[in-house]
Amino acid sequence: MVRGLAILGSTGSIGTNVLEVVDRLPGRFRVVALAAGSNLPALAAQIGKYRPDLVSVKKRSDLEKLRRLSRKFGTRLVHGPDGPLEVARAEGADIVVSAITGVDGLGPTLEAVRAGRRVALANKESMVVGGPFLRREARRCGAVILPVDSEHSGIFQCLARERRKYVRRVILTASGGPFFRTSLKELKDKTLAEALRHPRWVMGKKVTVDSATMMNKGLELIEARWLFDIEPGKLDVLVHPQSAVHSLVEMTDGSVLAQLSATDMRIPIQYALTWPERADTSLPLLDLGRLGRLEFHEVDPRRYPMFGMARHALERGASFPVALNAANEAAVEAFLRKRIAFRDLPAVVGEVMDAHRETPVDSIAAIHEIDREARRLARRSLKQR
Ligand SMILES: NC(=O)c1ccc[n+]([C@@H]2O[C@H](COP(=O)([O-])OP(=O)(O)OC[C@H]3O[C@@H](n4cnc5c(N)ncnc54)[C@H](OP(=O)(O)O)[C@@H]3O)[C@@H](O)[C@H]2O)c1
Incomplete structure (x- = not known):
């Protein structure tokens, strides 16, 4: 058909x-x-x-x-x-x-x-x-x-045959972005060109900057919360620089299910288009023998302060994720236009989140209003830089 x-x-x-x-x-x-x-x-x-x-x-x-x-x-x-x-x-x-x-x-x-x-x-x-x-x-x-996101496609595949009541924890992996091994001192002076040089994925500019700050993973946690209806306390992230394991699901009996594939967005895209079927279109295969090792690290909050802000917004819920997203979009746009430095990104988003007061999200119009207000706060913060 x-x-x-x-x-x-x-x-x-x-x-x-x-x-x-x-x-x-x-x-x-x-x-x-x-x-x-x-x-x-x-x-x-x-x-x-x-x-x-x-x-x-x-x-x-x-x-x-x-x-x-x-x-x-x-x-x-x-x-x-x-x-x-x-x-x-x-x-x-x-x-x-x-x-x-x-x-x-x-x-x-x-x-x-x-x-x-x-x-x-x-x-x-x-x-x-x-x-x-x-x-x-x-x-x-x-x-x-x-x-379509590779991490969420991984969770979707791991959960396909499982009852939700047996899920203890869902773990998304993060590549760590271009600055995973940069010293914290040098991190402050990273340029736009350096932030756009992602070690694993070729993506649009906004999501690439989000990967450098790890806001991307924070947004993905919130995405997973709604896509799979998982409570925030069951969602976790590990840094996995090889980007071969896209997600892991820990079950109540201690079994951990994982989805692995080559680092190629066409794989999760194809699955979303052909589901529930799978197609063989000669996309790159994962060669674990060549990869040699798989590393996993906890997220360092000093390196990725914006991830912490996203985690906080996930836990607070309601209007917080809307304000977070708007502040981040405004800050990243200013960074892409070279109006602010890399170190200003957490400062701008942090200021907006500190000023944000919880608002009911009872309609799409309310979402747009919260978005507008957060962008207004972000503009004010950007002007001071
Ligand atoms: N790239 C990845 O590997 C990846 C992986 C997972 C998730 N995502 C998510 O997928 C989404 C797209 O990412 P991307 O990397 O593909 O971004 P991108 O390369 O910047 O592409 C964005 C696309 O949206 C179009 N567009 C932007 N604003 C528009 C508007 N107001 N009206 C109509 N079209 C508009 C752009 O058109 P023009 O270019 O013609 O202006 C372009 O076609 C993001 O939400 C990202 O987080 C991306």
């Missing part, structure tokens, strides 16, 4: 890996809709190759540049903040890949869930800020949310 695919964030690191998986499984998927931001050359190439029915771009002014191409292939063009929503509910899409970066992914992810689609979720920020809503709506609308 050919399954229709809609991709939110098709020009990004996840989006292009999704299309590589599609290429490796000819006749299995038809790309029906794509949403991108402003990388028009990449998007134009995708339109030419996959001839989708619907394409969304961020800016109206970009539509003209795609007009000739879209006419040739009968592709409908949309733009603006509603564009990704249209893509998320596109007719003929059985699976929606949610791979826009940041809280901008929340609306489209929710739209795909409400359309009852299978959602292959890479956009962890939407689960961090709106986890309870996405869970509830998925139940109500018959949608299935499958993880």
Whole structure:
């Protein structure tokens, strides 16, 4: 059966890996809709190759540049903040890949869930800020949310045949990022270029910076909390520089289940697309003999203060994860624009979290309001730097 695919964030690191998986499984998927931001050359190439029915771009002014191409292939063009929503509910899409970066992914992810689609979720920020809503709506609308993040794909696979009452602990692994072995003294002066040099994964800039601070793992803990409905006290992290073990699940009898694979995002992406089947598409295999050893370390709170902030937000719940995510997005954006130094990232997020007062999260509008307020606090903190 050919399954229709809609991709939110098709020009990004996840989006292009999704299309590589599609290429490796000819006749299995038809790309029906794509949403991108402003990388028009990449998007134009995708339109030419996959001839989708619907394409969304961020800016109206970009539509003209795609007009000739879209006419040739009968592709409908949309733009603006509603564009990704249209893509998320596109007719003929059985699976929606949610791979826009940041809280901008929340609306489209929710739209795909409400359309009852299978959602292959890479956009962890939407689960961090709106986890309870996405869970509830998925139940109500018959949608299935499958993880794309390698750690969550690992947990999903370990839990597949297990009863939840037998789970003692879920452990996500972290590569440690580029600064795992940097001295604490040198850490303060790390540059943007150094933060963007991830030792294991090639990813978009925001998630790469989040890996350097380990905020990424904090966001992933919150994502796991909602994706699998696991209490915060049962969630843990270990640094595992080889990135071969993606997650571990400790059972009540002391057995520990683990999921391992080569460090290649196409593996969890393919599983989310083909689940419950598995496909052999000659993706890289794990060679444990060559790897030699697997190390595991506790997280050092002095090296990764932002991980501690995320852990605290996970435990406090309610509006704290929303404020954390907004503060982090604002701080990382300023760091990517070279407006602040690496050492300012925890300072900005810490200030916002200290100032944040718990607010009820009873609607999507409330999430956006908390997000706005946290960004206002972050701007104030950024101005002082
Ligand atoms: N990369 C990984 O290996 C990885 C692994 C696990 C989870 N994730 C998660 O997956 C998500 C995407 O990560 P990524 O590394 O693929 O990021 P990325 O390379 O920066 O790609 C982001 C994609 O989203 C598009 N986009 C951004 N803002 C948009 C908006 N407002 N409207 C429409 N499209 C928008 C971008 O379009 P343009 O480029 O055209 O502007 C691009 O296609 C993040 O939440 C990340 O945490 C990534």
